[in-house]
């Protein structure tokens with residue numbers, strides 16, 4: 001699949017088959033995330049890969065009842081490591097570490113699509129609750145449930161027109 005086919009085909013998946021994601025597939029996904037660019041190549045984020053059923057169900061509770069988090073065979077949580085970036089970049093490290101983590105999550109999401117897996121970016125959750133469940137003092141940026149899609153959404157989510165989105169300065 002070309003990159004452009006992949007981005008056209010990708011859509012959020014919120015229903016997963018019971019089929020497991022293999023160790024090899026998980027490694028491939030993580031290597032894709034690890035290849036993302038980051039400020040100063042510091043990679044100021046952490047990834048927690050959650051397969052524990054009880055913990056996934058607790059994440060549902062901390063995410064306003066988004067049940068598909070419990071259904072996915074694996075959930076990747078991306079945590080911001082602000083301290084790592086701020087040591088070098090001061091105040092700017094806050095922004096850089098947010099960007100580092102979300103770019104890495106994007107790479108993982110696109111890799112999942114390329115591998116025939118599905119995912120959904122989950123940003124609606126209680127930060128403190130998720131951090132407590134993951135036993136971390138780092139800020140959770142995004143939860144990414146990944147698995148084999150049970151069904152594809154048949155509705156195109158649509159996008160803004162480029163004219164509305166872009167301003168050229170020539």
Ligand SMILES: Cc1cc2nc3c(=O)[nH]c(=O)nc-3n(C[C@H](O)[C@H](O)[C@H](O)COP(=O)(O)O)c2cc1C
Pocket residue numbers: 010011012013014066120121122123124125157
């Ligand atoms: C920052 C961010 C937060 C999001 N949070 C959620 C969420 O909590 N739950 C959810 O079901 N989808 C969430 N989404 C997915 C969007 O709803 C989805 O990407 C958007 O509607 C476009 O649809 P598509 O991904 O199928 O193209 C989030 C996406 C982003 C980028």
